Amino acid sequence: KAGVTQTPRYLIKTRGQQVTLSCSPISGHRSVSWYQQTPGQGLQFLFEYFSETQRNKGNFPGRFSGRQFSNSRSEMNVSTLELGDSALYLCASSGNWDTQYFGPGTRLTVL
């Protein structure tokens, strides 16, 4: 089976812009979770989608949003980018409530 894929791998944006990141889960997995990793805050949960529904959300401002499509692919969007949004964004897929498999990540730099 192919692993979790994320696009793009690298992204450079300027403050105030918006960005959309994409995640394709492992075939057959219906749960997709998103995490942000920064040197200061570590790995933090953003949100989780299951069958196109957001089931859980972390403690992030409303500028961070996401969605899941009927084929389980997911996108996350960050609007009005701030310098502090520079981070590695990781998505994970899971078949059920056990092992989560992570993609390679999208490294976002906000200038």
Place this chain on the structure above:
Amino acid sequence: GIQVEQSPPDLILQEGANSTLRCNFSDSVNNLQWFHQNPWGQLINLFYIPSGTKQNGRLSATTVATERYSLLYISSSQTTDSGVYFCAALSGGYNKLIFGAGTRLAVHP
């Protein structure tokens, strides 16, 4: 919510040495995973181990759920073992993993 603490934060080893990484969690868990983050940032699954003991080559892990800790053992370490090791726990429903701060391991030849 659940809190996850890892120790030590940093570890330096000579190639061939053994090491033990610890993960403490503050509440009962129904999912405990260990990951190795490679230099490019990807989290590589090592173990899914909410309880019991598992082994995979030179690596093994033990989770004592009743005492709320998990241990990752690395034997005969190699330079390729270098990187950051994370444990992450899930408590309650849905797939919200809570990560520890990680243990940064450096193995020197």
